[in-house]
Amino acid sequence: MSARRLSVLRQRLSAEELDALIVCDPTNLAYVTGFDDVFDGEDAHALAITSEEASLLTDSRYFEALSRAAEGTEFEVVLVRENLYVTLCERLGEKGIEVVALEANVPYGRFRFISERFSGRVEVIDGWVEDARQVKDSEEVRRIAAAAELTDRAFSHILDRVVPGVTEWELALELEMFMRREGSDGVAFAPIVASGPNSALPHARVTHRVIEAGDFVKLDFGARVDGYCADMTRTIVAGRASDRQRELHSAVLEANLAGIAAVRAGVPGNVIDSQARGVLEARGLAEYFGHGLGHGVGMEVHELPSVSPRATRSVPAGSVITIEPGVYVPGFGGVRIEDLVVVEEQGARVLSRSEKTLIETG
Ligand SMILES: [Mn+2]
Known part of the structure; x- marks a missing residue:
């Protein structure tokens, strides 16, 4: 090696x-x-x-x-x-x-x-x-897939704990403890748990805010296994979702699926980005999506290749990238749905398996 x-x-x-x-x-x-x-x-x-x-x-x-x-x-x-x-x-x-x-x-x-x-x-x-x-060998992909699998299990574990009355901090701690107990070496990065208006901050810091009924709760986290990271985001609602929340969530989900469908070895990062961004443009939401669509993941949680409007280089076969469109409406809240995928000759192999349709808890 x-x-x-x-x-x-x-x-x-x-x-x-x-x-x-x-x-x-x-x-x-x-x-x-x-x-x-x-x-x-x-x-x-x-x-x-x-x-x-x-x-x-x-x-x-x-x-x-x-x-x-x-x-x-x-x-x-x-x-x-x-x-x-x-x-x-x-x-x-x-x-x-x-x-x-x-x-x-x-x-x-x-x-x-x-x-x-x-x-x-x-x-x-x-x-x-x-x-x-950028280009992972089979052992590296195995480690990343193991980290993604542990990340999925942490999501299942946290779901019924996302209820009104719990704080962001408690959920972040529980995610981290679960992953470490189950074999994560540390975490890929400090988990993001952003609720209510905080969910409109793309990289919100965890606070002691108490989650209320009807809040968006954005969970962005990843395990690290044998030195390799995972990265996944799901946005759920504590209690019942409003029509506006459903609308935002379904737009982001459609953008996520369009981004994944555009992934294939040799496609420039900006072309993948534009496929997802186009979905949000068609819904009048592009102004709320300020960051790039994705990034490479490996030994570090942010590495090459880049998937953004400025990324003219193509994504190589064997690279592992995220597809993470989001909409962030100031004062209202935000949604991001992020999957980890392996770039293959024929398309994307999705490693994140957690449910993507809107989950309402409690
Ligand atoms: Mn990410």
């Missing part, structure tokens, strides 16, 4: 005539190495990839775990006793590296530090590992 991932990056190095690629982003490190459960998000490592070798510089906190994970692979784990980047620059110089590529998301202070210390030239590259991460 890591051999294939390294070879993709080495091909790019050689195509761009660069001598070494430095990867520091913890998610990218986990991807390139394929090491599970070692990188914890701490910014404490630097992987130097050249045509000849792949050295992973780290400190004493991670040295043993990384050495164990690296057994039988081509990664050489190097224990750094002083400053990580001083050691990195010295090693690169000793190995005769002249042009080194840094990921565009390294902090500016570190970029400056390395530029000053390193004897050769520093170039900035953008998104090489992120591009590679």
Whole structure:
């Protein structure tokens, strides 16, 4: 697995005539190495990839775990006793590296530090590992599907708890506890539970608001299984729905289905977006849909490819994306319906299985 991932990056190095690629982003490190459960998000490592070798510089906190994970692979784990980047620059110089590529998301202070210390030239590259991460292999899809399945079970679990009198905070906590108890490693992101007028905020923060009869309740959450995320949104009504709520919900559901129907490998993200957006335009609701239709999901909950009016790149086979149209009417409330789908040659394979027709609880 890591051999294939390294070879993709080495091909790019050689195509761009660069001598070494430095990867520091913890998610990218986990991807390139394929090491599970070692990188914890701490910014404490630097992987130097050249045509000849792949050295992973780290400190004493991670040295043993990384050495164990690296057994039988081509990664050489190097224990750094002083400053990580001083050691990195010295090693690169000793190995005769002249042009080194840094990921565009390294902090500016570190970029400056390395530029000053390193004897050769520093170039900035953008998104090489992120591009590679778009296309999932079968094991990655299996993990994402497992996360989606756990997310579906959490939705079933929470449904009969969404009743007038409960707070958003209690529901968010219950969702998180359920997923973690059932095997989620943490959560893909802090669950969103947005009720009543709060549901009109696309990325509402959870509050202690008490849910009232007739409120929209927007639930956006995802489990994380073996390092891979799920992401799903359902909007339900606590008690009985009004005609206006039904109207908004059915428009968003129609847009969601149109978006999913437009998914196929090779279709540009903006074409998929426009199919769903067109449904809302026809209903006079497009002004209430301000965000893009979807995004890639994998080791991170937001990654490539993008599915938005500005996304001219096509979605590749094997990518996993969300389709999440919404309408958000200020002061009234909002609806979003989000599914996680695998992009295949013939169309979308939908991983989210939770009920999508409007659910009224209590
Ligand atoms: Mn999403």
